Amino acid sequence: MIGYVVNELGSAELQDTPKPIPAPNEVLIKMEACALNFADLLLIKGTYQEKPALPFCPGMEIAGRVVDMGADVSGFSIGDRVAGVAGHGGLAEYAVLEAAATVALPDAVGFAEAAAFQVAYGTSxxxxxxxxNIKAGETLLVFGAAGGVGLAAVELGKLMGARVIASARGEDKLAIAKAAxxxxxIDSDAPDIREQIKALGGADVVYDPVGGAAFDTAMRVTNPDGRILAIGFASGTVPQIPANILLVKNISVIGLYWGGYRKFAPKVLSDSLKTLLxxxxxxxxTPHISHQLALSEAASALSLLxxxxxxxxxxxxx
Structure with a gap:
């Protein structure tokens, strides 16, 4: 089969690679769509918290049709339309998924849409x-609000009854967040971003996939008894948390590594995905897909991220 392979030399390219064989608890699917994430870039660089053995194909969010399954799998049939999240392997013609983290796709949901919203909407x-535990009427501040997880947080926060403040860079991205x-x-480059947020009453919950300066801002604008969700560090800077501010303001910093649930509570993921479907x-x-490219253009697709x-x-x- 053809896959986009990261090899022992640290390069990545399209090449022939063996078709995976499903383990007893896995399903093998013919890939129809694979959505990309910032984590895929980290996987390729070898700086992600999970480090697959080389060679491997990146690609976490997969949708397709079941073509084979392990001996212990039940509840699926050959030809079923399914979606799920793996640690890697999606950027190939065939991929395996753990059955416990795989869900059947309703006919009304296309493969591209199904792949696109698993990590982003699932994380958010x-x-x-x-x-x-966000409540209706609370104010949610979302950083990186035009990115995959950020845009999903805007949409879901509004759906859950929150008042949403979105921060992103530039008018075009802010317009996308507004439409969601x-x-x-608020433009993330605004020199008075803290003052603008405080003028809106501050935030009860902050969703931060950016880190760095965004997290510093979050510490200053979160209301007493508020919560800051540490989702990721797209800025490249992992913040150091000043515990004295947590104490004085009675706020909590809550980490979420969505992929970790695949290992210790996969049913939490599959239940969440069923709700989202x-x-x-x-x-x-309304999942926002800005680009769709063929497997032969995998390198260009990753470059867009x-x-x-x-x-x-x-x-x-x-």
């Missing part, structure tokens, strides 16, 4: 509901 759904439901938008079928979610030329999600399709 678990962060806001499971970890921060943000009540207020129901909302998708009901027309309550690296150069920050995409909004929402980039999807590679078969």
């Amino acid at each position: 759904h678990l962060a806001l509901s499971h970890r921060a 439901g943000a009540d207020h938008v 129901d909302w998708q079928v009901e027309g309550r979610l 690296k150069t920050r030329k995409s909004t929402g999600k980039v999807v590679v399709v078969a």
Whole structure:
């Protein structure tokens, strides 16, 4: 089969690679769509918290049809339309998924849409509901609000009844966040960003996939008894948390590594994904896919993320 392979020399390219064989608890799918994430760039560099053995294909979010399955798998049939998240392997013609973290796709949900919203919407759904326990009427501040997870947080926060302040860079990205439901938008490069947020009443919950200066701002604008969700560090700077501010303001910093649930609580992921698929079928979610490219263009697709030329999600399709 053809896959986009990261090899022992640290390079990545399209090449022939063995078709994976499903383990007893896995399903083998013919890939129809694979959505990309910033984490894929880190995987390729070898700086992600998970380090697959070389060689490997990146690509976490996968949708396709079941073509084989392990001996212990039940509840799926050959030809089923499914979606799921693996640690890697999606940028190839065939990929394996753990059956416990795989869900059947309703006919109304396309493969590209299904791939595109698993990590982004799944991360934001678990962060806001499971970890921060956001309540209707609270104010949610979202940094990186035009990116994959940030845009999903804007949309889900609004769906859950929050008042949403979105921060992103530039008018075009702010317009996308506004269209997703943000009540207020603020340019992340504004020199008075803290003052603008405070003028809006501060934030009860902050969703931060950026880190660095964004996290510093979050510490200053979070209201007493508020929560800061540490989702990632796209800025490249992992913040150091001043515990004295946590103490004085009675605020909490809550970490979320969505992929970790694949190992210790996969049913939490599959239950969340089922809820999100129901909302998708009901027309309550609108995944934003800025680019769709073929597997032969995998390098260009990843470059869109690296150069920050995409909004929402980039999807590679078969």
